[in-house]
Amino acid sequence: MSELMVALVQASEKAANIARSCRQDETLFSLLIEEKKSDKNKKFSADFKTLADVLVQEVIKHDIGKRFPGLENNIFGEETNEFMNGLGERIQVMLCERDADTARLLSKVLDGNMQAAEALASAAHQDVIIPDLQTGSVHIPIHNLGVWVDPIDSTLQYIKGISNSVPEGSIYSRGLQCVTVLIGAYDLQTGEPLMGVINQPFAEMDDSKRWQGRFFWGISAGPLSVNSLSSTPLTRGDSTHPLPTPNPVADPSLGVRGSKLSTVLSTREVKRVKALFQDCCEGGVYYASGAGYKALCVILGLVDVYVFTEDSTYKWDSCGPHALLRSMGGGMADLKDCLRHSPAGGAEERPELQYNTPIAEASGTEKWANRDGLVAYRSKADLEAVLQLLTTVEL
Ligand SMILES: [Mg+2]
Incomplete structure (x- = not known):
């Protein structure tokens, strides 16, 4: 079984959990939709959207780097992890070892909104278990x-x-x-x-x-x-939208x-x-x-x-x-x-x-x-x- 494939799938599942949390957790959701309501908080909520992006990217880097040391240096995406908060402070968003530390860091980006920071950190630190992927034996040199x-x-x-x-x-x-x-x-x-x-x-x-x-x-x-x-x-138990044959x-x-x-x-x-x-x-x-x-x-x-x-x-x-x-x-x-x-x-x-x-x-x-x-x-x-x-x- 390819350990790397498992790690990539696991990282994607964690990312998906964070994406779902931001829509399903009331505190986070209110930040996400603020942009729609008024211009007053526009900058802040636009930032929150980017924060979800950046956090997901950092979680993926962190988790894959932990399993395959060195590989995190070759993980690329659109976002940088540097963030500017409402006070004009530059903050490097990253996943800390303990979720309380991640929450503290995120709260700086969220202008002190600890409740939202904790909800996000908890999704980012939650363990994800996936079923055996049955990839067969794959050997691809990580370096x-x-x-x-x-x-x-x-x-x-x-x-x-x-x-x-x-x-x-x-x-x-x-x-x-x-x-x-x-x-x-x-x-x-x-x-x-x-x-x-x-x-x-x-x-x-x-x-x-x-x-x-x-x-x-x-x-x-x-x-x-x-x-x-x-x-x-x-699909997982979905009978309402059967997939057509190709x-x-x-x-x-x-x-x-x-x-x-x-x-x-x-x-x-x-x-x-x-x-x-x-x-x-x-x-x-x-x-x-x-x-x-x-x-x-x-x-x-x-x-x-x-x-x-x-x-x-x-x-x-x-x-x-x-x-x-x-x-x-x-x-x-x-x-x-x-x-x-x-x-x-x-x-x-x-x-x-x-x-x-x-x-x-x-x-x-x-x-x-x-x-x-x-x-x-x-x-x-x-x-x-x-x-x-x-x-x-x-x-
Ligand atoms: Mg895209």
């Missing part, structure tokens, strides 16, 4: 790994907190279901994604109106490919217009791309929030592909889902790179997203943008169908 973390993907949906969103074809265009915790481990030398977790903290609401989550993991390292989709049930793989010989290709797009996708897919995808075009959630829709077989032609996803959004897709024989292609180097017969290996090289001419977080867009797919034939289609528009 050659980097980890990308997105503590709360689709923060906007997290803050909005819509809990009664109605799915279309089992796909939620918005709502808490679109929120995911994403963790991906990659090879520092080659930039290939090797292990991934997608945790969906708000997958379904139980009878007592409490959110239940679920997680998916995958490993794709050398000849080994294993994931949770083949070994565990997809569409048959598109046959490129039929041409795209004849295929049953289905796709999920971002609402931010450019108009002509939306129109093109609306026109050509007989299998349906869906819209959803969150890069992690859209990739999950492909992984679960709810759609064939997730296409995004813009540059506003980042390595932390794609690394975990990408590893999962690879473990099922799919991947995440570098969209515009594929289109630039279109091979004649489409038989060559297509360029995939990589995780170890920043964009030299960019600065700040933009260094880690997937600037050429992406296609998340389970089958290479579907990828080819998408590329063929996109050669007909100007991107």
Whole structure:
């Protein structure tokens, strides 16, 4: 069994617990939704949202570093752990050894709100037990790994907190279901994604109106490919939203217009791309929030592909889902790179997203943008169908 995979899943579960606590604990929830009510506390509540992000990221670093000393130095994400409170003090958010100390530290960021600080610290220190993952025996040298973390993907949906969103074809265009915790481990030398977790903290609401989550993991390292989709049930006792069977793989010989290709797009996708897919995808075009959630829709077989032609996803959004897709024989292609180097017969290996090289001419977080867009797919034939289609528009 891969100890690292277990640690990544455990960290994602803890992150999911914190994300749920902030919505279910009354004290924390009131801070989270303050932003909606008035401008007066706007800065403070915006900070609270970031604090949840930062704390989750630090918990993941702390827990993984404890199990695999040294690896914490190669864990990356969007957030830094430095925080400015209402008094203008700079505070480094981190997980202390004792939860009372973590609470004290957090209370400084929360301008003395000890009740909220204690609730957050308690979620951050709670032990998480997960079932045996049955990964089989995996040996990946730890010293050659980097980890990308997105503590709360689709923060906007997290803050909005819509809990009664109605799915279309089992796909939620918005709502808490679109929120995911994403963790991906990659090879520092080659930039290939090797292990991934997608945790969906708000997958379904139980009878007592409490959110239940679920997680998916995958490993794709050398000849080994294993994931949770083949070994565990997809949902925890949910009979109200049965998962549809995946569409048959598109046959490129039929041409795209004849295929049953289905796709999920971002609402931010450019108009002509939306129109093109609306026109050509007989299998349906869906819209959803969150890069992690859209990739999950492909992984679960709810759609064939997730296409995004813009540059506003980042390595932390794609690394975990990408590893999962690879473990099922799919991947995440570098969209515009594929289109630039279109091979004649489409038989060559297509360029995939990589995780170890920043964009030299960019600065700040933009260094880690997937600037050429992406296609998340389970089958290479579907990828080819998408590329063929996109050669007909100007991107
Ligand atoms: Mg994100």
